[in-house]
Amino acid sequence: MKVIVQRVKSSFVKVDKRIVGKIANGFMLLVSFTEGDDLNTINYMVKKICNLRIMDDENKVMNKSILDTKGQILSISQFTLYADTKKGNRPSYSKALNGEEAKKLYDLFNQKLREQVEVETGVFGADMEVSLINDGPVTIILEKEN
Numbered sequence: 210m211k212v213i214v215q216r217v218k219s220s221f222v223k224v225d226k227r228i229v230g231k232i233a234n235g236f237m238l239l240v241s242f243t244e245g246d247d248l249n250t251i252n253y254m255v256k257k258i259c260n261l262r263i264m265d266d267e268n269k270v271m272n273k274s275i276l277d278t279k280g281q282i283l284s285i286s287q288f289t290l291y292a293d294t295k296k297g298n299r300p301s302y303s304k305a306l307n308g309e310e311a312k313k314l315y316d317l318f319n320q321k322l323r324e325q326v327e328v329e330t331g332v333f334g335a336d337m338e339v340s341l342i343n344d345g346p347v348t349i350i351l352e353k354e355n
Contacts, residue, residue, distance in 0.1 A: 210240075210241070210242055210243065210246045210250045210251070210254055210314075210352070210353045211240075211241045211243075211290040211291065211350070211351070211352045212238055212239065212240050212241075212254055212258065212350075212351045212352075213238065213239040213287075213290065213348065213349075213350055213351075214236050214237075214238055214258060214261065214263070214348070214349040214350075214351060215236065215237045215238075215239075215341060215343055215346070215347070215348045215349075216235075216236060216263055216264065216343070216344045216345055216346075216347035216348075217232070217234070217235060217236065217237045217283075217341045217342055217343055217344055218233070218234060218342040218343075218344045219231075219232065219233050219234070219341065219342050220232050220235075220237040220283045220339070220340065220341035220342070221283070221339075221340055221341075222283060222285060222329075222330075222331040222337050222338065222339045222340075223337065223338040223340075224331065224332045224335045224336070224337055224338075229330075229331060229332055230283050230329035230330050230331055231283070231329060232281035232282065232283045232327075232329050233281060234278065234280050234281065234344075235275055235278075235280030235281035235282055235283070235326075236258065236275055236280065236281075236282045236283070237282075237283045237285070237339070237341045238258070238282060238283065238284045238285065239285050239287040239290060240284055240285065240286055240287060240290075240315060240318060241286070241287050241288055241289070241290035241291050241305060241306075241311075242288075242305070242306040242310070242311045242314045242315065243291055243304050243305060243306050244304070244306060245355035246306065246314055246353075246355065247314075247355075248317065250353050250355065251314065251317055251318045251321055252321065253353050254318070254351060254353055255318065255321045255322055255325070257351055257353075258275070258282075258322070258351070259274060259275060259276050259322070259325050259326060260274050260276070261274060261275070261349065262274050263347050263349060264277065264278045264280060271347070275326055276325060276326065280326070281326065281327045281328070281329065282322055282326055282327070282328045282329070283328075283329045283330070283331075283339075283341075284315075284318070284319050284322065284328055284329070284330045284331070285330070285331045285337065285339055286311070286312075286315050286331065286333045286334070288302060288305040288306075288308075288311065289302065289305075290305075291304040291305035292305075308333075308334060311333075312333045312334070315333055316333075
């Protein structure tokens with residue numbers, strides 16, 4: 210499982226020119242799954258994301274979690290995180306989990322996140338337009354290999 214965490218001042222996602230998810234202060238996540246990902250992988254990532262201390266404290270030091278700041282999350286499915294570009298110029302996505310299985314894990318991932326923090330999402334498999342104001346900028350790449 211791979212997750213790109215971007216600390217944002219705001220973010221929203223559109224599908225068919227309509228906003229389907231919108232947050233203020235918090236994280237915009239790009240989320241991808243691969244073979245072998247399961248509930249244990251999801252639980253690990255949810256704990257890591259919720260406790261990641263990349264939010265500013267009163268001294269402008271990254272010392273607080275999204276839980277501490279009562280921030281929000283915009284979660285976007287992004288199978289292209291598993292692009293393999295080693296051969297040629299056209300990426301291979303063979304390491305990305307197939308859509309049906311990935312959707313189940315993505316829904317479970319968001320359900321687990323919602324147990325701790327407010328979560329908005331895009332639409333799995335849709336053509337989405339994602340906008341954000343990156344705060345910092347702060348961007349962290351998380352990966353849990355099985």
